[in-house]
Structures are given as C-alpha cells and as structure tokens.
Amino acid sequence: MERELLLLGLLRRTDMHGYQLHEFINQNMVSCIDLKKPTAYFLLEKMADKGWITQTETHEGNRPPRRVYQVTAEGERVFQRLLRENLAEHHPARFTGDIGLTFLDTLLPSEARDLLLVRRAALREELENVRAIPVHSGSSQLVIEHRARHLQTELDWLDELIERLG
Amino acid sequence: MERELLLLGLLRRTDMHGYQLHEFINQNMVSCIDLKKPTAYFLLEKMADKGWITQTETHEGNRPPRRVYQVTAEGERVFQRLLRENLAEHHPARFTGDIGLTFLDTLLPSEARDLLLVRRAALREELENVRAIPVHSGSSQLVIEHRARHLQTELDWLDELIERLG
DNA sequence: ATCGATATAGTCAAAATTGACTAATCAGAA
DNA sequence: TTCTGATTAGTCAATTTTGACTATATCGAT
Structure with missing residues (x-):
C-alpha cells in the first residue's frame, strides 16, 4: 500500500494529473521508489474506483485529454490511516523507499x-x-x-x- | 535476474525439485528474498525452456509427480555470468537480499x-x-x-x- | 516556414506475480 | 483403525506489472 500512500500524499498537496505525478516521482524520488508509468495509471484508476480520488477530465484543443485527480474526504481518511500504518510497521524487506518519512511532518x-x-x-x-x-x-x-x-x-x-x- | 542466480546456485549445489527449493529458500533466506511458490515454479519452467536446467520427472506411487532439476553445462555458464554481474553491479534499490554474497565463496x-x-x-x-x-x-x-x-x-x-x- | 528532436499524455497486449486452490501422504490421537 | 491436522507437491485464474506503442505539442535550428 505504500504506493497508494505516496500518490495520495502528493495529490493531497497539489492536484495533479497522471503524467505530472509520474514525472514528479521520477525526478524527485528515484532513490525511494521506482513507479512505472502504466503502474501509476493503474493505481490511480483503482483508487478512483474505490472513491479515494476523483477525476476531472480537461480537454485542451486536440491534445489527449488530461485527467486531473483530487483527493476525496474518504481518500484523506485513507491517507491518514496508511501513513500511520506505514510509520508503525517494520517492513523487513526495505531500508530504502521509506515513503512514510516524506509525510512525517503532517503529524x-x-x-x-x-x-x-x-x-x-x-x-x-x-x-x-x-x-x-x-x-x-x-x-x-x-x-x-x-x-x-x-x-x-x-x-x-x-x-x-x-x-x-x- | 537474481532470482535465477539463486535458483541456479542452489541447484548447482544439490539437485532439488520445486517444492524443496521453495522450502529451502523460505526457511533459510527469508531475510534475503521473498520468492512465492508459483513464482518459483514459473522461473524454473522458464529456465528449463532456455536450457539452463533439465527436469527429471519421478513418479512415486499415487503422488503428484516430482520434477527434479539439474543444472546443465549452459546453466553453469549462465550462473558464472550472473554471479559476476551481480557482484559487480550496484543495484540502487536494495541493501537486502544480496544474493551474490551467498555464492561469493565459489570465486x-x-x-x-x-x-x-x-x-x-x-x-x-x-x-x-x-x-x-x-x-x-x-x-x-x-x-x-x-x-x-x-x-x-x-x-x-x-x-x-x-x-x-x- | 519547416524539419527533427524532445516533451507531454496516456494506452495496450504480453508477461509476471499472487492468493487460493487440489490432491495425495503422513504422523499421532482417540 | 480411523479420524484430524499438518506436510508435501504442484496448479490455476485473477490481478499486477511492464515494454513498447500512439498521438499531439513544442522548441530550436535551418
């Protein structure tokens, strides 16, 4: 679930669309996580299905439409829960990519x-x-x-x- | 490729069948790698297809047949190559599960x-x-x-x- | 103004991974 | 002996992940 935590945490800061999210993660969090583009979109879709985030399609000219995501109230609750779980749990298989640290200052x-x-x-x-x-x-x-x-x-x-x- | 390295390295020591391999890894290498049973079988099949290992089916009474694997000459060459690659490469995403260390003493x-x-x-x-x-x-x-x-x-x-x- | 290269935005089929299952055997208790 | 639960051995359908792809836009050089 830490990929979901990351996406929620970033979207909670600023609404973004899929490409933007992926770019941000790739530029600033390489040492932390390797999230492929299609996986990011896959997770976003799943999170939207669960009602954690909502999509707003924006059409600009002839471009492929961009879907901007916002965290819902339910998404916010999930973020709070996931963050606490992440910080309290010792994940034996990873000393890298401690996503929870990124959002430690929200507590x-x-x-x-x-x-x-x-x-x-x-x-x-x-x-x-x-x-x-x-x-x-x-x-x-x-x-x-x-x-x-x-x-x-x-x-x-x-x-x-x-x-x-x- | 480090899962292949591990399987080859273990099979090189002793011929084993799939279940045995998985058990061994699960008992002795938990801190190192988490290889699920179906994934192990999947990898073994792929390695057999590539000619790195050969299968010997042994039927015992009414049991489901056991397939014992042996490393081929080609498999041995691949093991040697993978081990060297593994030791020389710095994999940024993992300070755990350094499979190469397990076979360091073969060099x-x-x-x-x-x-x-x-x-x-x-x-x-x-x-x-x-x-x-x-x-x-x-x-x-x-x-x-x-x-x-x-x-x-x-x-x-x-x-x-x-x-x-x- | 136009050509090529790079950036933006997302999709899709193929491959890999997993949880949940079958099915036989064995060890010990009732 | 026969029942129960654990162990051995492997499979399968559903889920996830990935490499390769489409398609438009933009920017700099010619």
Missing part, C-alpha cells in the same frame, strides 16, 4: 514519535532474531552479517529520529 | 575482490550524488538522509569485505 511530533516507537520495537526484535541464527543454518553467513549491519543502521536512524521528535 | 578471492571494487565505485558515485541533492529539491530531506546512511553502511561493508578478500 504531530508526539504522535509520529509514538508510531516510530512501535516500529523500533519490531526492528529490535528482528535484529535479535538475525543475531540468533546459528552459524550452521542453511543461510549464508555473509548475507546474515550484511543484514545485521543494515538493521543496526536502521535502528540508529530510528533512535535519532525519535529523539528529534521527542 | 577466487582475487576475482571476487575485483568485482566488488567495480561495485564500490558505483556505490561511491551514488552516495556523492545523494549528498549533492540541494535542500530545496522536491524530495524529502528525511528520505535523502535515510538513504545516505544506508549507502554509507553499504560502503563500509564493502570496504571491509574487499579487505577480507585482499
């Missing part, structure tokens, strides 16, 4: 802090688990060591973020 | 070292680029800072790995 620092505390707990647990993997399991020692390092970096980062907020 | 330390040197160069370049992003670009400062940290961790890790090998 009260105290609430943001509480959500990150939940995440930190899960992160700590995983780090302990990884450190507890016996040497002669089927998994590669290098892979485990590598992961432990990034988990530690993530933990340090969260610690600092939490401190900044509190 | 001569000196060659492994050379490949990782290429990767380190690309990594350094990205870190510089990320650090050079102006504060008032469209991207979130937190996201950039977050990425820079993990890139630095990755760089330190590579430095150490390279030293260990040289």
